[in-house]
Amino acid sequence: MCAIVGVYGNDNAARIASIALFAMQHRGQEATGISSSCNGKIHTIKNRGLVSEVFTDEALKVLAGNMAIGHNRYSTAGGDSILDAQPVFAKYKLGEISIVHNGNLINKDEVRNDLIDKGAIYQTGMDTENLIHLIAKNSKDRLRDRIKEALERTIGAYCFIVQSRSKQFVIRDKYGIRPLSLGKLNSGGYIVASETCAFDLVDAEFIRDVRPGEMLIFDEHKDEPESIQLYEPEYRPCAFEYVYFARPDSVIDNKNVYRTRENMGRTLAKNDQNSPIQADMVVPVPDSGVPAALGYSAQSGIPFEYGIIRNHYVGRTFIEPTQEMRNLKVRMKLSPMKSLIKGKSLLVIDDSIVRGTTSKRIVKMLKDAGAKEVHFRVASPEIKYPCYYGIDTPTQEELISYRMTKEEICKYIEADSLEYLTVEDLVNSIGNDRNYALESFNGDYFVK
Numbered sequence: 001m002c003a004i005v006g007v008y009g010n011d012n013a014a015r016i017a018s019i020a021l022f023a024m025q026h027r028g029q030e031a032t033g034i035s036s037s038c039n040g041k042i043h044t045i046k047n048r049g050l051v052s053e054v055f056t057d058e059a060l061k062v063l064a065g066n067m068a069i070g071h072n073r074y075s076t077a078g079g080d081s082i083l084d085a086q087p088v089f090a091k092y093k094l095g096e097i098s099i100v101h102n103g104n105l106i107n108k109d110e111v112r113n114d115l116i117d118k119g120a121i122y123q124t125g126m127d128t129e130n131l132i133h134l135i136a137k138n139s140k141d142r143l144r145d146r147i148k149e150a151l152e153r154t155i156g157a158y159c160f161i162v163q164s165r166s167k168q169f170v171i172r173d174k175y176g177i178r179p180l181s182l183g184k185l186n187s188g189g190y191i192v193a194s195e196t197c198a199f200d201l202v203d204a205e206f207i208r209d210v211r212p213g214e215m216l217i218f219d220e221h222k223d224e225p226e227s228i229q230l231y232e233p234e235y236r237p238c239a240f241e242y243v244y245f246a247r248p249d250s251v252i253d254n255k256n257v258y259r260t261r262e263n264m265g266r267t268l269a270k271n272d273q274n275s276p277i278q279a280d281m282v283v284p285v286p287d288s289g290v291p292a293a294l295g296y297s298a299q300s301g302i303p304f305e306y307g308i309i310r311n312h313y314v315g316r317t318f319i320e321p322t323q324e325m326r327n328l329k330v331r332m333k334l335s336p337m338k339s340l341i342k343g344k345s346l347l348v349i350d351d352s353i354v355r356g357t358t359s360k361r362i363v364k365m366l367k368d369a370g371a372k373e374v375h376f377r378v379a380s381p382e383i384k385y386p387c388y389y390g391i392d393t394p395t396q397e398e399l400i401s402y403r404m405t406k407e408e409i410c411k412y413i414e415a416d417s418l419e420y421l422t423v424e425d426l427v428n429s430i431g432n433d434r435n436y437a438l439e440s441f442n443g444d445y446f447v448k
Helices: 013-023 057-062 107-119 128-137 143-151 197-201 239-245 257-272 291-300 323-333 359-369 408-415 423-429
Strands: 003-008 031-038 041-048 066-071 088-092 095-105 154-164 167-172 181-185 192-195 205-208 212-217 226-229 281-284 308-309 334-336 345-350 375-376 415-419
Touching: 003 095, 003 154, 003 167, 003 212, 013 031, 013 041, 013 057, 013 066, 013 192, 031 095, 041 057, 041 095, 057 088, 066 095, 066 154, 088 128, 095 107, 095 128, 107 128, 128 143, 128 154, 143 167, 143 226, 192 197, 192 323, 197 205, 239 257, 239 423, 257 291, 257 375, 257 415, 257 423, 281 291, 291 345, 308 359, 334 359, 345 359, 408 415
Parallel strands: 281 345, 345 375, 375 415
Antiparallel strands: 003 066, 003 192, 031 041, 031 066, 088 095, 095 154, 154 167, 167 212, 181 192, 181 205, 212 226, 308 334
16 A cells, blocks of 8 residues: 655755655655665665654755655555665675565465575565565566566565666556556656655656556656556456555546545445435534445435544554554544534445454544434445555454344444445546456455
């Protein structure tokens, strides 16, 4: 789920990269890093913490040059060591190289063990480092050829940006599972970023999505990026980007994320028309539940109210690495509007239920504040399977919908009723013109 960015052909490349990473802070809050290239040398600064904490004016002065790549970390592989922050830098036969990666390589252990058997020495616990070793051990004369052959041993979900001393190589896997977009900076040069919301902040014009299976090469001798189609596309964009991950003002595959979430809420309301709930208000779980709640309210005619107030100085709870920290963040982040909800029947809209602990705390918080009833509605299907393509749900036992039926979950979270979208509902809400990555909902692990 990490955020990546690449800036090429702009004298303020690192500063622009830092602003883009700030816009995509929601995709990772554990660590951040930037590598810039200047006069044949790559300089890297990375550390734990938020973008605004790590990239001070003093830090950005070190990162000179007209090209830079950056990363916000959300861990699905590796540990919490600073060595597991990105970009990953190395020196090899052709010079210096730095890589950022969003996704998850499902054959990482097999490749890693093989490389170690052949003498490779690993510095991190990340799957990303596999690509560094595969490139370094290759004997081809051109970096692009080394990258191509390294990718032949790379299976999974990935968006890579590889930076040498003078070029950038942008690669998206043939399924296009994780998003990646190309833009043109009005101040000169190009930008590639995980989400289009980064373009607005750096004054860039969206050109297009990087195509699944495509490699873009940015070269100082060419005015436009060179495009090479490495693999025949089998497009399967991740449906969870629309449900939760992406910022609502981003556009993924020509679909506005906000509108898709609003459609999910409308569909929930249509499903409830068969047995309408006599609720006094529709209450979103902020912030990711807001568009769906607005859609539900518009479709049902039940008034929308901010019955839960969010403290915006607390980060996203789902991407916290431990359950203890997630529980603490929920208490710090959400507060009920007691005067508004006391004695009222609430229809609460959230984007998903993963482990169930957050939903249980929200229902208890609302009832402790005086709510008469809490009817819980989820703007996605039941999550029954772990994702191996970049979401941190490593074991099936962690997923409450795997262990319990809908009725058992309703009882566990102490809601008065509970309903989800079906997989078909979700696909129709996003747009049924695509074959989406839905493995969390239906167990279809299409990357073999």
